[in-house]
Amino acid sequence: xxxxxxxxxxxxxxxxxxxxxxxxxxxxxxxxxxxxxxxxxxxxxxxxxxxxxxxxxxxxxxxxxxxxxxxxxxxxxxxxxxxxxxxxxxxxxxxxxxxxxxxxxxxxxxxxxxxxxxxxxxxxxxxxxxxxxxxxxxxxxxxxxxxxxxxxxxxxxxxxxxxxxxxxxxxxxxxxxxxxxxxxxxxxxxxxxxxxxxxxxxxxxxxxxxxxxxxxxxxxxxxxxxxxxxxxxxxxxxxxxxxxxxxxxxxxxxxxxxxxxxxxxxxxxxxxxxxxxxxxxxxxxxxxxxxxxxxxxxxxxxxxxxxxxxxxxxxxxxxxxxxxxxxxxxxxxxxxxxxxxxxxxxxxxxxxxxxxxxxxxxxxxxxxxxxxxxxxxxxxxxxxxxxxxxxxxxxxxxxxxxxxxxxxxxxxxxxxxxxxxxxxxxxxxxxxxxxxxxxxxxxxxxxxxxxxxxxxxxxxxxxxxxxxxxxxxxxxxxxxxxxxxxxxxxxxxxxxxxxxxxxxxxxxxxxxxxxxxxxxxxxxxxxxxxxxxxxxxxxxxxxxxxxxxxxxxxxxxxxxxxxxxxxxxxxxxxxxxxxxxxxxxxxxxxxxxxxxxxxxxxxxxxxxxxxxxxxxxxxxxxxxxxxxxxxxxxxxxxxxxxxxxxxxxxxxxxxxxxxxxxxxxxxxxxxx
Amino acid sequence: xxxxxxxxxxxxxxxxxxxxxxxxxxxxxxxxxxxxxxxxxxxxxxxxxxxxxxxxxxxxxxxxxxxxxxxxxxxxxxxxxxxxxxxxxxxxxxxxxxxx
Amino acid sequence: xxxxxxxxxxxxxxxxxxxxxxxxxxxxxxxxxxxxxxxxxxxxxxxxxxxxxxxxxxxxxxxxxxxxxxxxxxxxxxxxxxx
Numbered sequence: 027x028x029x030x031x032x033x034x035x036x037x038x039x040x041x042x043x044x045x046x047x048x049x050x051x052x053x054x055x056x057x058x059x060x061x062x063x064x065x066x067x068x069x070x071x072x073x074x075x076x077x078x079x080x081x082x083x084x085x086x087x088x089x090x091x092x093x094x095x096x097x098x099x100x101x102x103x104x105x106x107x108x109x110x111x112x113x114x115x116x117x118x119x120x121x122x123x124x125x126x127x128x129x130x131x132x133x134x135x136x137x138x139x140x141x142x143x144x145x146x147x148x149x150x151x152x153x154x155x156x157x158x159x160x161x162x163x164x165x166x167x168x169x170x171x172x173x174x175x176x177x178x179x180x181x182x183x184x185x186x187x188x189x190x191x192x193x194x195x196x197x198x199x200x201x202x203x204x205x206x207x208x209x210x211x212x213x214x215x216x217x218x219x220x221x222x223x224x225x226x227x228x229x230x231x232x233x234x235x236x237x238x239x240x241x242x243x244x245x246x247x248x249x250x251x252x253x254x255x256x257x258x259x260x261x262x263x264x265x266x267x268x269x270x271x272x273x274x275x276x277x278x279x280x281x282x283x284x285x286x287x288x289x290x291x292x293x294x295x296x297x298x299x300x301x302x303x304x305x306x307x308x309x310x311x312x313x314x315x316x317x318x319x320x321x322x323x324x325x326x327x328x329x330x331x332x333x334x335x336x337x338x339x340x341x342x343x344x345x346x347x348x349x350x351x352x353x354x355x356x357x358x359x360x361x362x363x364x365x366x367x368x369x370x371x372x373x374x375x376x377x378x379x380x381x382x383x384x385x386x387x388x389x390x391x392x393x394x395x396x397x398x399x400x401x402x403x404x405x406x407x408x409x410x411x412x413x414x415x416x417x418x419x420x421x422x423x424x425x426x427x428x429x430x431x432x433x434x435x436x437x438x439x440x441x442x443x444x445x446x447x448x449x450x451x452x453x454x455x456x457x458x459x460x461x462x463x464x465x466x467x468x469x470x471x472x473x474x475x476x477x478x479x480x481x482x483x484x485x486x487x488x489x490x491x492x493x494x495x496x497x498x499x500x501x502x503x504x505x506x507x508x509x510x511x512x513x514x515x516x517x518x519x520x521x522x523x524x525x526x527x528x529x530x531x532x533x534x535x536x537x538x539x540x541x542x543x544x545x546x547x548x549x550x551x552x553x554x555x556x557x558x559x560x561x562x563x564x565x566x567x568x569x570x571x572x573x574x575x576x577x578x579x580x581x582x583x584x585x586x587x588x589x590x591x592x593x594x595x596x597x598x599x600x601x602x603x604x605x606x607x608x609x610x611x612x613x614x615x616x617x618x619x620x621x622x623x624x625x626x627x628x629x630x631x632x633x634x635x636x637x638x639x640x641x642x643x644x645x646x647x648x649x650x651x652x653x654x655x656x657x658x659x660x661x662x663x664x665x666x667x668x669x670x671x672x673x674x675x676x677x678x679x680x681x682x683x684x685x686x687x688x689x690x691x692x693x694x695x696x697x698x
Numbered sequence: 699x700x701x702x703x704x705x706x707x708x709x710x711x712x713x714x715x716x717x718x719x720x721x722x723x724x725x726x727x728x729x730x731x732x733x734x735x736x737x738x739x740x741x742x743x744x745x746x747x748x749x750x751x752x753x754x755x756x757x758x759x760x761x762x763x764x765x766x767x768x769x770x771x772x773x774x775x776x777x778x779x780x781x782x783x784x785x786x787x788x789x790x791x792x793x794x795x796x797x798x
Numbered sequence: 799x800x801x802x803x804x805x806x807x808x809x810x811x812x813x814x815x816x817x818x819x820x821x822x823x824x825x826x827x828x829x830x831x832x833x834x835x836x837x838x839x840x841x842x843x844x845x846x847x848x849x850x851x852x853x854x855x856x857x858x859x860x861x862x863x864x865x866x867x868x869x870x871x872x873x874x875x876x877x878x879x880x881x
Contacts, residue, residue, distance in 0.1 A: 673790055674806075678721050682809045685816045702828050706821040714814040721806035750828040754844045758853055761845070765860055769867035776871035 035075045036091050036105045039115060039158065042068035043151035047144050054140025061140050062130045065147035069126060072154060073119035080112040084533070087540040092160060094230055102230035106160030110382065110541040113534075114157040114308055117386045121300040121393050122150045124515040128397055129292040131511045132404055142182060146296060149175035153301050157308065161233040162211055165309070169207070169273070172302045173200050179297060180289040189288040196282035203272015203279055207309075210265030217244055217258055234312065235547045241319045245557045259320040266313055267327055274306025274360045277334040283357055287349040291400030294349060299356050299396050300389035307363040307385055311378045315542055318370055319554040328368020332460070332475030335361030339482030343489065348399045348409040351490050352392070355435065358479055359388045359453075365472055366456040372463040375551045379538035380459055383527070384452035386534075391434040391449055391523035395487075397516055398428035401508045402494060411493040418495035420506065423513045425495045427520040432491050434523040436484040436581045448527030453480065454577045461573045480577050484584020492592035705746035712739035726778040726788040730771060737767050 046068035054061030082089050087109060094104035107115065126146065133142050152175060156168035181193030211232070218231050221243045230236060247258035270276070275283035286298050297303070310317060310327060317323045335358045342354035363381045370377030401424045402417060403409045418425040430447070439450030457480065460473040507513070542549045670676075712735060719732030741760045748756025782788050849857050 671793075674721050674724075677717075678806060678809050681717060681721075681813050685809070685812045688816050688820070702826055703822060707818055710814055710817040710821060713817070714810045717813060718806055718810040721809065722803055750826070754841060754848050757841070757845050758848050761849070762853075762856065762860055765864060769864050772871040773867050773874075776874035779875045 036079065036093065036107055036158065039072045039075055039119070040151045040155035042071050043147045043154065047148040047151060050140055050147055051144035054144055057140070059130055059134055059139065060143050062126065062143050065143050065150070066123065066126045066130075068147065069119055069123045069150055072150075073116070073123050076112070076115040076119050076154075079107055080116045083107070083109055083112050084537060087537065088544050090544045094160060094233065096230075101163055101232055102161055103164050104160035104230070104233065105158050106234065107158055108541050108544060108547075109537045110308075110311060110378070111158050113382060113386060113538065115154060117389050118150070118153050118157060118301050121389050121519075122146070122153075122296060124519055125292050125296045125300075125393060125397065128295075128400070128512050128515040129290075131509050132292050132400055133290060138182060142179075142290065145175055145178050145182070146293070149179065149297060149302070153305070156305060161230060162214070162237065162313075163232050165312070166207060166211055169269070169305060169309075170204065172297075172305060173197065173204065173273070176200075176286070176297050176302055179293040180286045182289050182293060186288070192282075192285035192288035196286045199279050199282035200272040203269045203306075206265045206272070207269025210262045210269065213258065213265065214244075214262045217247060217262070221247075237313075238315050238542075238547050238549055241316060241554060242557060244316075245319055257320060259316060260323050263313065263317045263320040263323040264326060266309060266316075267323065267330075270306030270309045270364075271330065272306070273309070274303050274364065275334075275357045276306070276330055276361060276364060277337055280334065280338065280357045284350050284353040287347070287353050291349065291396055291403055294353070295393045295396030295400065298353065299392040303356060303360055304363070304385050304389065307360065307367065307381060310364070310367050311382055311541075314367065314370065314375070314378050315547075315549050315551065315554050317367070318374070318551060319557040324368045324371040326368075327364055328371065328463075328472050331361045331364025331366070331368050332472040332479075333361070334358070335365060335479035336475045336482070337361075339479045339486065342486040343482055345486075346411050348402065348411055348414075348490065348494065349396070351411075351486055352395050352399060355395075355483065355487065356392055358483060359384070359392065359435070361479070362453060362456050362476065363388070365476060366459060369456070369459045369463045369472065371555075372466045373459050374555060375539050375542065376535065377459065378541060379535040380452065380455040382538055383531075383534050384456060387434070387448035387452045387523070387527050390519055390526060391431040391447075394427060394431040394516060394519040394523050395435065397512070397519065398424050398431065401512055401516065404512070405506050405508060411490065414494045414499070415497045416495070416499045421495075421508070423507060423516065427513075427516040428495070429491055430520045431523050432487045434527075435487050436584065437480065437577055438581055439578065448523050448525070450578075451527035451531050454574075457577045458573060477576060477580060481580040481584050484581040485588050488585050488588035489592050492588055496593055702746060702750045705742060709739040709742045709746070712736070712742065724789045724792075726781065726790050727775075729790065730774045730778070733774075734767060734771060737763065737770075 043065060046065040049064050050057075050061040054064070057063070079091065091105060091107040094102045097103045126143070129142065129146070133139055136142065149172060152168050152171035156165060156172060159165045159168055177193050177197040180196050181190050183189045184193070214237065215232065218237070218240055221240055222229070222231065241259065244262070245257050245259045248255050249258055249261060250256075251261075272279045283298060283303065287294050289298075317327065338354045338357035338361060342351050342358060345351045345354060363384050366381035366384060367377050369380075399409070401421065402414070405421060405424075406414065406417070408414065434447040434449035437449040437453040438447050439454075457473070457476045460476045464470040464473040542551060716732045716735035716739065719735065720729055723729050723732065741763055744756045744760040744763070748754060748760070778788050781793065785793065
């Protein structure tokens with residue numbers, strides 16, 4: 027038997043789920059449980075191949091898989107599996123596999139069962155192809171494809187008006203980011219065409235290595251915008267970041283993510299917690315050399331990420347909907363990842379690894395949280411926490427796994443020991459990096475943001491746990507533990523949420539730092555940082571002990587607050603948590619985002635302006651169209667009199683015409 | 699010897715007369731006669747050129763075209779008869795079925 | 799509609815002028831002297847030879863065209879009324 031090298035199988039990773047999509051889409055209805063077995067098998071194979079490649083890369087980081095085929099003009103389609111892509115591929119296929127298995131039970135009985143599995147298979151294919159694309163255009167195509175799948179799956183129960191509206195909102199809001207991303211690609215392409223001059227055969231202009239090799243020249247290009255001299259690289263990276271903001275639900279384009287919870291919970295777990303929303307983070311990580319070489323870009327990333335982490339956390343603590351709490355939590359955690367990347371201005375390439383580390387860990391525990399929530403919703407039929415309570419006795423597995431996930435999310439652990447959850451490693455790594463950044467640049471804003479957000483995280487997640495699983499039921503419901511096909515994925519994910527961070531901590535960071543230094547691209551991040559006027563730390567500083575402990579302390583503090591309020595009920599929140607309290611009202615109304623975004627901005631300004639312009643256009647176009655019509659009718663009314671139908675008239679006309687023509691030709695030839 | 703241009707001029711004159719007739723007459727038979735006139739002016743040209751270039755092709759062509767003129771005249775008169783049967787007249791300017 | 803006779807005359811005149819001027823303005827490539835054969839003044843024999851040798855195919859086709867046009871003319875002139 028011929029042993030096939032893993033790189034020859036790489037193209038199968040996205041292909042199999044895509045095939046599964048086709049099969050499930052057309053024949054799923056005739057198969058048991060909507061043909062779920064087809065995507066599950068396909069994704070299993072994808073996962074196995076991804077894992078093989080990842081392990082091979084781990085053994086020898088230089089075994090980067092890079093295959094390119096010409097597409098059209100100077101563009102190509104290709105596969106690039108470097109450490110960054112490898113961990114992303116493994117994570118996506120693994121989480122997707124778990125959620126597919128879980129969904130067999132969760133979605134069973136729904137009339138759109140086969141449609142669900144077809145769409146999630148397509149989503150998985152698109153997400154995997156996004157992760158392994160080796161050029162920015164293919165990245166964008168997959169990016170749009172996952173956006174489409176997100177739209178389809180949020181609107182899975184499209185007969186519900188709220189789901190249809192949420193799908194539309196998600197699509198339109200991310201579109202704002204997508205347009206920015208596309209603009210960035212266009213600017214980048216035109217710049218590269220200008221810089222590269224004549225292109226020889228075999229160069230693929232938008233391939234990442236090609237882009238990175240032009241970073242110094244791109245950085246030298248200056249544009250004058252409102253009197254500021256801005257490097258083209260900054261413009262491009264900020265436009266890319268705009269796309270990431272839309273996709274990853276960062277402020278101010280985060281509004282679609284909580285609404286996206288209208289979709290099935292499994293969809294929320296797969297798309298809006300673990301995979302698609304991290305595509306934005308992945309984009310920034312993927313183009314990190316550009317970001318670090320661009321002045322100010324990483325600062326924007328850091329500030330926006332930190333702010334989002336805090337901002338979403340404040341809304342998370344007042345939501346009463348199980349899934350919405352988790353949605354705001356996701357936004358907040360994505361903010362952390364962005365913050366982690368933004369800190370690259372001080373810690374360099376390490377930023378990518380801590381951010382991606384958090385991304386992976388977050389995928390495990392957030393998918394787990396969502397699946398547990400789905401289990402609760404599946405069993406009870408409501409997702410309003412005020413109606414739940416005391417579920418811990420009825421659903422022990424769900425309660426246990428969800429508590430583990432909550433611990434991981436809050437980042438519990440004891441520094442310096444190995445009694446730590448995954449979230450502790452990654453989130454605290456980001457917080458510590460923020461501290462280093464603060465020490466380095468005397469700018470403590472990101473650190474404060476991240477610490478405050480950590481406190482809020484702990485409060486809202488334990489509020490959720492206590493309100494759902496402890497105390498007495500606050501309404502009549504028939505709860506029961508979910509079947510094994512749902513609890514087994516929960517348990518596996520719980521295991522990962524608990525130990526993955528601890529097992530891989532050291533290896534992971536070193537592994538990901540190989541991303542930009544291998545045979546595909548070999549970049550010196552340090553010198554790129556100089557181009558971007560980012561001063562990197564010489565060596566990893568030593569944080570004071572309280573910095574190491576502070577995240578833990580705030581996590582425990584948050585736990586204690588939640589414990590006292592929602593378990594012991596010592597502190598009565600009566601007057602505080604009422605609509606009379608302006609702060610509570612502000613939070614509960616989600617900072618009046620709906621009023622500002624939808625009613626004021628979308629309906630008022632955008633819709634109003636468009637309606638006004640349409641009216642003007644109507645008048646102009648109408649008059650033009652009608653004018654042409656009237657003119658035609660009038661002229662032809664006169665012209666048709668020529669058509670007498672008498673042969674002599676025609677003959678006269680023809681002869682006169684021919685004679686005059688000959689004279690004319692003759693005259694012209696004489697003159698010439 | 700008569701120069702070639704005299705023949706050509708005669709042919710042009712004949713053609714113009716035929717043309718004038720076609721343009722002014724309403725009667726179908728007269729129009730066909732005028733058309734024959736124009737056709738024969740062309741024949742005259744053919745024969746003239748044939749003689750003056752010392753080849754016989756033009757004269758053969760003239761014979762062919764006379765034969766075709768016969769066919770054309772036969773069909774033309776037949777059409778006129780059909781029209782006459784339908785409308786009881788052959789004043790072509792009152793036949794405006796070609797009109798829009 | 800009444801044909802405008804002066805207009806028709808003018809157009810015919812214009813056409814004549816164009817043709818005549820064109821004809822006079824062209825230098826025709828002709829033999830300077832008409833070939834004279836004192837023995838046989840006519841060229842019927844030559845034409846006959848041409849028709850039945852070089853132009854025999856057009857001649858045959860022409861006969862068919864004539865036949866067809868005759869049949870058509872008789873059919874149309876006969877009319878449908880008196881079959």
